[in-house]
Amino acid sequence: MNRSGFNERLRQILILMLILLIAALLISQLTVFIPGLLGGITLYILSRTLFFRLIYKKKWKKGWTALLFIVGYIAIIALPVYLSISLVSPKIRSITENQDQIVAGIKSISEKVQEKAGIVILSGSSAKTIAEKVTAFIPMILNNTLVVISNLIMMFFLFYFLLANGSGVEKYLSKIIPLKPANINTLAGETKMMIRANALGIPIISIIQGLFATLGYWIFGVEDWGLWGFVTGVFAFFPLVGTMIVWVPLIFYLFLHGNTWPAVGLAIYSVVVTGNVDYIARLKLMKYMGDVHPLVTVLGVIVGLNLFGFMGLIFGPLLVSYFIIMVKIYINEFSNADTDTAPIIGTSDAKNT
Numbered sequence: 001m002n003r004s005g006f007n008e009r010l011r012q013i014l015i016l017m018l019i020l021l022i023a024a025l026l027i028s029q030l031t032v033f034i035p036g037l038l039g040g041i042t043l044y045i046l047s048r049t050l051f052f053r054l055i056y057k058k059k060w061k062k063g064w065t066a067l068l069f070i071v072g073y074i075a076i077i078a079l080p081v082y083l084s085i086s087l088v089s090p091k092i093r094s095i096t097e098n099q100d101q102i103v104a105g106i107k108s109i110s111e112k113v114q115e116k117a118g119i120v121i122l123s124g125s126s127a128k129t130i131a132e133k134v135t136a137f138i139p140m141i142l143n144n145t146l147v148v149i150s151n152l153i154m155m156f157f158l159f160y161f162l163l164a165n166g167s168g169v170e171k172y173l174s175k176i177i178p179l180k181p182a183n184i185n186t187l188a189g190e191t192k193m194m195i196r197a198n199a200l201g202i203p204i205i206s207i208i209q210g211l212f213a214t215l216g217y218w219i220f221g222v223e224d225w226g227l228w229g230f231v232t233g234v235f236a237f238f239p240l241v242g243t244m245i246v247w248v249p250l251i252f253y254l255f256l257h258g259n260t261w262p263a264v265g266l267a268i269y270s271v272v273v274t275g276n277v278d279y280i281a282r283l284k285l286m287k288y289m290g291d292v293h294p295l296v297t298v299l300g301v302i303v304g305l306n307l308f309g310f311m312g313l314i315f316g317p318l319l320v321s322y323f324i325i326m327v328k329i330y331i332n333e334f335s336n337a338d339t340d341t342a343p344i345i346g347t348s349d350a351k352n353t
Contacts, residue, residue, distance in 0.1 A: 034308055036151030038315050040158030043073060044166065045195045051163055066163040070156050077152075080234050087227055183329045190325055194318040201285040206236035208281045213243060213274045220266040221259065222250055236278060243274055296320050 030037070047069055054060040162169060177184055210233020217225035232246045247270040254263035283298075296317050304316015 033151060033154045036154030037158055038308060039151065039155035040162065042195055042199050043069075043155065043159045044162040045192055046199055047159075047163070048166055051166070062164060066160050069163065070160060073159075074156070083230075083234075087231065179329060180332070183332060186325060186329065187322070190321055191318065194321055195315075197285075198317060201282065202237065204285060205278050205281045206233050209233060209236040209243060209274060209278045212277050213247065213270070216247075216266060216269040216274060217250070220254070220262040220269065222254070222266070232274070243270070247274060296324075 027034075051065060051069060054065050055062050174184060177187075179187070210229055213232035213236075214225060214229025217228050222228060228246060228250060232243050235245050236243050247266065251263050251267045251270070254260075254266060282301075300317025300320040302316070303319060307319075308315050
């Protein structure tokens, strides 16, 4: 390599390092908004086909159509959350305002366990400490809305931008991604498939989990079992501890009112059925909707939750799929080089979508 070629390659490497450094800096400062950014991308991929059909074939106005999509998604996302919070808040408030009742209930449970099994679980001071932590934790969950609102604003802002400039963004990405057209289409197809499978699968899974929880509440005599089943379905959107936020307090409530065996039955049912039906449904749905291997789904959810929070349910499996695909693309790219470009999503122009 001659001196000019070496200097050109060095300049290229330095510019690339600078780009990566700035990108890392931006990402580190925008970490809190990553769920909102990923949410905006998700909504765009779910909506782009219908949106392009409306504006290009039906000749709808682009700006008003984008606003219509945003209003529709706000109704779909915000209405269930608002209803659940408005219905549950009075009940939670009444619990948090009666710490003595909670302490008495915890002590009663401990005494019953000690009487039956001879094991001391909690002392009076420990019960009071737990009650104070519980009553402090519940309002924290309900009142921690600033980050959620900020991410919702970011999500809908990005969603509007992508709808208004989607074709241009896709063409720009097709130029800067250093892959052959066939591999760009492979990535695009995998992205659409995984996001659609997860974004549509998660609400279905939440509905299934809510229905099974409702059945359990009805069987074991929980008051307002339909209401609590609805709330459980809403909280099922939040992984790991989502449904526990509902059925754990209900179990304690049954214990407090002397319904020991229904409380035990509901605890077993919730752990065995309500707590596990989502995993079974997720594996089946992901396999059916996107032909996603169960191992990809499981590993993706574990990785995604740590990286992206709630949106990791969608983008975690996508990240694992990307890794597998990139290995194949690496082999394909360097076994047969090609420099053509292609649209970033699909093989046809956006106007023909």
